[in-house]
Amino acid sequence: MTNQNSPSPTPKRAIYGFVLYLSAHLAFLIYVLWAFLPDELLRAAGFTYYPNKHWAITFPFTLFLGFLLAFPIYMILSYFKSAPLNSLDTITDNYAKDLKTFPIVEGQISPIADLNISHINRNLYLDYKL
Known part of the structure; x- marks a missing residue:
């Protein structure tokens, strides 16, 4: 089967x-x-x-224009649906899974969880030197 x-x-x-x-x-x-x-x-x-012969040019041009505009329209819609940068929703939400809530078993791969923002900032920006 x-x-x-x-x-x-x-x-x-x-x-x-x-x-x-x-x-x-x-x-x-x-x-x-x-x-x-x-x-x-x-x-x-x-x-x-x-159909009239002018559709031989109009139809492909319309399809091309639709595909050409689809990407910017998708980006604009995504921009309007995302939270502002000063919102707490960009850091965490109610569905976030903290790594500390899972038991750590020796020899196993860690479970999938969200990383704490302080951990990310410490690893990315603490050792930064000009």
Whole structure:
């Protein structure tokens, strides 16, 4: 029995991936043909309803602009959601786990816990020399 959440390739995923690969190439080919063939040739082939040709430029430009603006928008939203630097929430919160609350067993790796801000400052800035 295989794990359903495993990212390893299965025959079903391989088939879906191959169909998606072929579909993407077919969609791109149709897009290029629609963008570059004249309207008379498309009508002669039997295609009477299709988008206006200006969308051949507008659609990719809009996608590019969306991807270009996504990163700055994400940074701005992250900036507005973060606490100010003088807030105590930047130091600790109710969910912080202190290392002193865990029993230390000889020979084992320490558990995951938050480090105290005084410990960080002592290690980073105490031995600092100009």
